[in-house]
Amino acid sequence: MRNQSIFLLGSTGSIGTQTLDVVRNNPEKLTVFGVTGNKNWELLAKQVNEFKPKVAVLADKASEKQFRNAVRHEQTQLYFGHEYIAALVAEPEIDVVLNSLVGFSGFIPTCKALESGKRVALANKESLVVGGELIKEHLGLAEIKVFPVDSEHSAILQCLVGEPLKSIEKLIITASGGPFRDYSLEGLEQVTVEKALKHPNWSMGAKITIDSATMMNKGFEVIEACWLFDLPLESVEAVIHPQSIIHSMVVFEDGSAKAQLGIPDMRLPIQYALSYPDRWPGDVPRISWSEAHTWTFRPVDTQLYACYGLALQAYKDGGYAPAVLNASNEIAVARFLNKEIPYIAISKIVEKSLEQINETSTLSVDSIIEVDKYSREFAQTLTI
Numbered sequence: 202m203r204n205q206s207i208f209l210l211g212s213t214g215s216i217g218t219q220t221l222d223v224v225r226n227n228p229e230k231l232t233v234f235g236v237t238g239n240k241n242w243e244l245l246a247k248q249v250n251e252f253k254p255k256v257a258v259l260a261d262k263a264s265e266k267q268f269r270n271a272v273r274h275e276q277t278q279l280y281f282g283h284e285y286i287a288a289l290v291a292e293p294e295i296d297v298v299l300n301s302l303v304g305f306s307g308f309i310p311t312c313k314a315l316e317s318g319k320r321v322a323l324a325n326k327e328s329l330v331v332g333g334e335l336i337k338e339h340l341g342l343a344e345i346k347v348f349p350v351d352s353e354h355s356a357i358l359q360c361l362v363g364e365p366l367k368s369i370e371k372l373i374i375t376a377s378g379g380p381f382r383d384y385s386l387e388g389l390e391q392v393t394v395e396k397a398l399k400h401p402n403w404s405m406g407a408k409i410t411i412d413s414a415t416m417m418n419k420g421f422e423v424i425e426a427c428w429l430f431d432l433p434l435e436s437v438e439a440v441i442h443p444q445s446i447i448h449s450m451v452v453f454e455d456g457s458a459k460a461q462l463g464i465p466d467m468r469l470p471i472q473y474a475l476s477y478p479d480r481w482p483g484d485v486p487r488i489s490w491s492e493a494h495t496w497t498f499r500p501v502d503t504q505l506y507a508c509y510g511l512a513l514q515a516y517k518d519g520g521y522a523p524a525v526l527n528a529s530n531e532i533a534v535a536r537f538l539n540k541e542i543p544y545i546a547i548s549k550i551v552e553k554s555l556e557q558i559n560e561t562s563t564l565s566v567d568s569i570i571e572v573d574k575y576s577r578e579f580a581q582t583l584t585i
């Protein structure tokens with residue numbers, strides 16, 4: 202494969218910095234066309250100085266001066282404002298857009314990248330949750346254009362190599378269950394921000410860490426799997442696997458099941474999204490087979506994880522429900538992180554927001570933006 206040029210959206214976040222690790226390890230295969238950051242201008246400037254991309258976008262215009270002063274590589278074109286991210290994804294030099302933006306902000310760049318024929322390595326699962334219906338012509342496995350960066354979907358893609366697609370009976374998506382998997386319902390009332398941010402197995406950004414604790418993240422991932430692998434909701438099931446070693450499984454029509462295993466490390470799914478269908482050497486840790494291991498599984502308790510049930514229901518309802526689900530969840534999580542609301546109010550805000558939907562117009566990018574905006578305002582002012 203020739204050298205691929207990557208436009209890395211969200212380069213200063215957890216997936217972004219790990220993607221740059223993958224680039225560092227594969228300099229003959231990968232180059233960085235562009236990097237984008239939200240507020241962290243210092244890290245973004247360091248990345249520009251090291252990777253010498255063609256473009257860099259800093260969304261936060263207020264830090265323009267500091268950022269310009271910190272950039273040493275003068276050939277990099279600097280842009281200020283989130284709108285430039287979507288404006289640049291169609292640039293002819295780009296081979297693959299790696300979208301690791303957080304939340305709904307990733308939706309328009311995903312649309313624009315697919316419209317301009319780019320491959321998309323997708324870590325921004327909200328793009329699919331909110332807009333799967335609108336971009337479904339670009340999805341499915343017949344000709345892959347969207348490569349999952351999520352560990353579960355990467356596992357499924359790896360299990361499906363060489364398999365006839367019609368032979369899939371079921372996808373089993375594993376979930377760690379987050380830090381509260383052994384809590385009672387009453388115990389959830391005592392959850393603090395500090396406890397919720399301590400994920401037992403993965404090191405990730407704040408928003409997805411909370412989404413993992415509530416299992417909204419797993420609900421999003423089930424929806425993501427339905428779109429990516431073109432399957433009905435009944436064919437996708439989540440199971441709690443506290444050790445996070447098996448990243449997901451596929452059950453085939455003959456009763457055989459395939460799994461993909463590894464020590465949790467996002468650099469593997471990131472690299473696979475870029476190397477597919479090849480594999481490249483990787484320096485991620487290996488499972489030690491000379492030690493004893495116990496790997497366990499248990500069903501998802503939908504009472505303990507109310508957000509998980511709400512996500513599946515929103516997908517079943519369709520229309521604007523997934524957009525409202527995502528918008529209200531983003532606001533509820535932000536309010537929890539700000540210590541404005543207790544942990545258990547997150548699912549209640551989402552539930553109340555879903556009850557308010559009365560939009561029946563045909564889905565379009567503009568109408569989704571409108572519903573997203575309205576749902577945010579509603580979730581922001583809701584008192585629980």
Ligand code: MG
Pocket residue numbers: 351352353422
């Ligand atoms: Mg995941």
